[in-house]
Amino acid sequence: MIKQFFFAIGLLAFTFFSIATAESLYVHSAILEFYQDPGQSTQADSYHYFPDGLLVVQDGHVKKAGNYSTLKSDLPPNAKIVNYPNGLIIPGFIDTHIHYPQVDMIAADNGGQLLDWLNQYTFPFEKKMKDKQYSEDTAHFFIDELLRNGTTTANVFAAVYPQSIDALFTAAEQKHMRIITGLDMADRNVPAYLIQKPEVAIAQSEELIQKWHEKLGTRLIYSIEFRFAITTTPAFFKQIEALKQRYPTVHVHTHISESKAEVTLTKQLFHVKNYLDVYQHYNLLGPNTLLAHGIWLTTPELQEMSKTKTPVSFCPTSNLFLGSGLFNLAKVTSNQVTVGLGTDVGAGTSFSLLQTLNEAFKVLQLQQQHLTGLRGFYLATLGGARALNLEDKLGNFAPGKEADFVVLNSEGATPLLKRRLLYANTLEEKLFVLMMLGDDRTVMATYVNGKLVYQS
Numbered sequence: 422m423i424k425q426f427f428f429a430i431g432l433l434a435f436t437f438f439s440i441a442t443a444e445s446l447y448v449h450s451a452i453l454e455f456y457q458d459p460g461q462s463t464q465a466d467s468y469h470y471f472p473d474g475l476l477v478v479q480d481g482h483v484k485k486a487g488n489y490s491t492l493k494s495d496l497p498p499n500a501k502i503v504n505y506p507n508g509l510i511i512p513g514f515i516d517t518h519i520h521y522p523q524v525d526m527i528a529a530d531n532g533g534q535l536l537d538w539l540n541q542y543t544f545p546f547e548k549k550m551k552d553k554q555y556s557e558d559t560a561h562f563f564i565d566e567l568l569r570n571g572t573t574t575a576n577v578f579a580a581v582y583p584q585s586i587d588a589l590f591t592a593a594e595q596k597h598m599r600i601i602t603g604l605d606m607a608d609r610n611v612p613a614y615l616i617q618k619p620e621v622a623i624a625q626s627e628e629l630i631q632k633w634h635e636k637l638g639t640r641l642i643y644s645i646e647f648r649f650a651i652t653t654t655p656a657f658f659k660q661i662e663a664l665k666q667r668y669p670t671v672h673v674h675t676h677i678s679e680s681k682a683e684v685t686l687t688k689q690l691f692h693v694k695n696y697l698d699v700y701q702h703y704n705l706l707g708p709n710t711l712l713a714h715g716i717w718l719t720t721p722e723l724q725e726m727s728k729t730k731t732p733v734s735f736c737p738t739s740n741l742f743l744g745s746g747l748f749n750l751a752k753v754t755s756n757q758v759t760v761g762l763g764t765d766v767g768a769g770t771s772f773s774l775l776q777t778l779n780e781a782f783k784v785l786q787l788q789q790q791h792l793t794g795l796r797g798f799y800l801a802t803l804g805g806a807r808a809l810n811l812e813d814k815l816g817n818f819a820p821g822k823e824a825d826f827v828v829l830n831s832e833g834a835t836p837l838l839k840r841r842l843l844y845a846n847t848l849e850e851k852l853f854v855l856m857m858l859g860d861d862r863t864v865m866a867t868y869v870n871g872k873l874v875y876q877s
C-alpha cells in the first residue's frame with residue numbers, strides 16, 4: 422500500500438515536472454484526430470473529437486491531447502496557453518505524392534494527356550533544376566507553400582540533378598520538417614538531357630543516401646525514385662534493385678497505371694501481363710514503397726499490393742486535369758490496400774489537401790461512391806502517415822508522436838464559409854463544408870515539430 426502511494430506521488434511529480442519544462446507548448450482549441458479509417462470501421466471508434474480541447478506538446482512531441490476541462494488541472498501555474506477560440510486542430514496534412522520541379526509549370530495546358538504533357542512542359546522545367554540557384558529558390562518556395570497549405574510532410578519527386586535533392590533537403594531541414602525525396606532516375610524515353618547512365622545515377626544516389634537519409638538530428642528520409650517503368654531499362658532496374666537491397670530502410674517512390682497509354686506501353690516494353698509485375702520482379706514492393714495513381718490497377722495487382730503491404734497515392738486533381746481516369750477507392754480499400762492522398766502538383770492543380778478532397782469527392786461521386794467529411798480528413802492525415810509507413814511517428818496525437826499540426830479556421834475563412842458554416846450543425850457537416858470550400862485561406866497556423874512555422 423505504502424509502496425503504491427509513493428509510486429503514485431512519484432508519478433504525479435514526474436508528470437508535473439515533465440509538463441512544466443521550458444520546451445512545453447499548450448494549445449487550447451477544438452481537436453480532431455483519427456485512429457482508424459472511418460470508411461472501414463465503426464465511426465465512433467475511428468476518431469477522437471474534443472470540442473474544447475488541449476494539446477500538450479513537449480520537446481517537439483505530443484505529450485497528450487484531450488478535453489481542456491480534464492487536462493487543465495495538470496497545467497503548471499504559469500503555463501502560457503495559445504488559444505484558438507475559432508480553431509480546429511488536426512494533425513498536419515500529409516501529401517503522399519508531389520513534384521517540386523513542377524512548381525513553375527502547374528496549370529500548363531497543352532490539350533493532351535500524360536505523355537504529351539510530360540514532353541511539352543514537365544521535362545523542360547525539370548531541366549531548369551540543373552541550375553543550383555534555381556533549385557534552391559524553388560525548394561524554398563515549395564516548402565513555404567506546403568506549410569501555408571497546412572502540409573507538414575510530403576513525399577516529393579525531385580529532379581535528375583543531385584543538387585536538386587540537396588536544395589530540398591536543406592530547405593526542409595531549416596524548418597525541421599519530415600520530407601521524403603531522392604534523385605529522380607531515368608535512362609530511356611525521356612529527352613536526352615534527362616537521360617542518366619545507370620551506374621552514375623546509382624553512385625549519386627548512394628552518395629545522397631549517405632549524406633541525407635535519416636541524418637542525425639533531422640527528420641529527412643531518402644527515397645529511390647524512378648519516374649515509371651517506361652523510363653527505366655531492365656538493366657537499370659537490376660541496379661535499382663541492388664541499391665534497395667543495400668539500403669533497406671530507404672523508401673521507393675514511383676508511378677503506376679496512371680494512364681491507359683502508359684499501361685499499354687509498359688506491357689509492350691517488359692512483356693508482362695500486368696504493370697505491377699515489373700516492380701514485383703525487381704523486388705521493389707513493400708510498405709516503404711509508394712506507388713502514385715494506380716487508376717488502372719487490376720484485382721490481381723491490388724491483391725499483390727495488399728500481400729506486400731504496398732500503398733498507393735490517390736491524386737484526384739491531377740487525374741482529372743490530365744484526364745487520366747477515376748481512382749476506384751472502394752475497389753482499392755476492399756482489397757486492403759493502404760491509400761494516402763497526393764496533390765501531384767504540377768499535374769495536380771492545388772497544393773491544398775482540402776481542395777484535393779473536394780475533387781476526390783467528385784471523382785468518387787462519378788462512380789457512385791461516397792466520401793464523407795470524416796473519411797476525407799482521415800485520408801489527409803493518418804491515411805497519409807500509413808501510406809508513407811510513418812504511422813509510428815505521425816498522423817494523430819497519440820503520446821510520443823511528432824507534433825506536426827495545423828489549426829484550421831472552423832468558423833469560416835471566407836465570407837461564404839462564414840455564412841455556410843452557420844448552418845453546419847454536426848462535426849461531420851462542418852468537415853464536409855471545410856473540405857469542399859476550404860483551401861489555403863482556411864489554414865490559420867501550421868506547427869512543425871512543436872514550433873510555429875506559418876501563421877495567416
Ligand SMILES: [Zn+2]
Pocket residue numbers: 518519520676713765
Ligand atoms: Zn506524379
